[in-house]
Amino acid sequence: MKPVIANHSSFNEASRHQFGRIHLPVAPKCNIQCNYCNRQYDCVHENPPGITSRVLAPQQALQYLDQAMALSPHITTVAITGPGDPFANPDATMETLRLVREKYPWISLCIATNGLAILPWIDTLAALQVNHVTMTINAVDPEIGAEIYAWVQYKKKMYRDLNAAKLLIKKQLEALKRLKEAGFSVKVNSIIIPGINDIHVITVASKVAELGADILHYLPFYNTKEIVFENLTEPSAEMVREIQHATSKFIPQMKHYLWSMAHAEEMQLKPAETAALPEKTPVYRPYIAVSSLEGVMINQHLGESERFLIYTMDATGKCTLVNARKAPQAGGGEQRWNELAETLSDCRTILVSGAGEAPKKVLNRHGIEVIVIEGVIKEIVVGIFLGQDLQELIRKSQIHAGSSNCRGTGKKCG
Ligand code: SF4
Structure with missing residues (x-):
């Protein structure tokens, strides 16, 4: 040597x-x-x-x-x-x-x-x-x-x-x-x-x-x-x-x-x-999943998403679309959200315009954070990767959150 x-x-x-x-x-x-x-x-x-x-x-x-x-x-x-x-x-x-x-x-x-x-x-x-x-x-x-x-x-x-x-x-x-x-x-x-x-x-x-x-x-x-x-x-x-x-x-x-x-x-x-961190190896989650109708804005409710857009950020700070993943069929209760957690197991966060409390809890249990927010996908994804203040991002994106943050029809989180 x-x-x-x-x-x-x-x-x-x-x-x-x-x-x-x-x-x-x-x-x-x-x-x-x-x-x-x-x-x-x-x-x-x-x-x-x-x-x-x-x-x-x-x-x-x-x-x-x-x-x-x-x-x-x-x-x-x-x-x-x-x-x-x-x-x-x-x-x-x-x-x-x-x-x-x-x-x-x-x-x-x-x-x-x-x-x-x-x-x-x-x-x-x-x-x-x-x-x-x-x-x-x-x-x-x-x-x-x-x-x-x-x-x-x-x-x-x-x-x-x-x-x-x-x-x-x-x-x-x-x-x-x-x-x-x-x-x-x-x-x-x-x-x-x-x-x-x-x-x-x-x-x-x-x-x-x-x-x-x-x-x-x-x-x-x-x-x-x-x-x-x-x-x-x-x-x-x-x-x-x-x-x-x-x-x-x-x-x-x-x-x-x-x-x-x-x-x-x-x-x-x-x-x-x-020292407060768990001793087990954390799951590697390099991606953020987004629910969007057209692929520009975060503007779709979790329960109404038929597919999720998966984003990453490269070393130059550029936000890149990796792929799109099909969401599990509606219905099926908790099982549906367990399946979604499996589909998005390499994602740390899901960005949606609304979400019910029950699916949020299931996804949280799997280590996936659900953030209810509206705005331009690339701005918000980069902000989250860079650890920017969430309240500030929400303010900038002019979110109008209700008490449950749920802005969907209320019929599709089952
Ligand atoms: S930790 Fe051990 S080796 Fe280091 S100074 Fe103290 S007694 Fe000496």
Whole structure:
């Protein structure tokens, strides 16, 4: 696999202004405890401090991504960075990567991990064409690591103190070597913790450079409350600059804080809202059905429609007639509307000039919205595809709705 870092905002400082990245919070658990981490919040290795993401199931994450792509088509990178560690939640992580890769074969996939449990997944990540891995390595000396990590859980066994640090560092360095052999681009993060590893991070930089890491990103320790390190001071900007300067001779440095833009794409769309979405795959409904007498205006009652015109909107925003579909015979009560739902199963909405409450209920049950409106078909169809305010569309089209919105003869909704 060839490392590609040119359009990746986590690896390339210039690209962050042109390309968007989105985090999918599908990995709640963590398999280690860093003494600078308050687990009320997302993993600070690749997320802004103090943020708590609502966890999404893989299908919800895909829907979240779909919505974000509709809002921000310049998204080029999908990252799984927590809220815990992706490989403490391998099933959800791999399922999400698989779903995203299937639907967006061109997108750049990226994972951020503490490195403890990534090793067995490297071949799968390569098969899914995950391009970038970020691993946080704060120490290569277990004595120093033992001050940073409270515990490590590996294969259902708990390790503490020196044993925890030894195991974690061993797994991290093995994984880094193997990732580079497999052709991944790898960014290493190191948290600068004054009085703990502020000198040692230079040795860490030298070691990860030797193993082929592509770039190093120093993150200053950020003091949140209720952490083991809550009495430690944060490093000064000068300390960070001096460390960057000392290590830049053997490994390229990333100097921007990803935090400033990491969640930029998510500002318009809250994962919490997406968490309310159903976990099942939603039915794909690319069309809108219209009831019209002559094919120009929406001017026919649902119960009087003998056929429906099916419209879509292309990428240029043009409304196009796809086909016309015959409506089921009148009569037959609920069965008639079930049949219509089947005929229009790829339509999200039916636009009619009137409709009785009973058929609306049946069609709603099948996931099809019935909108009573009158006006020029193309204007209204495009407005609905673009998510324009329905009341405004109704106002513009000068609808004269009655209390039931039913303007037909009242005889044909059976
Ligand atoms: S890896 Fe460390 S910082 Fe990240 S969630 Fe786990 S304990 Fe917190």
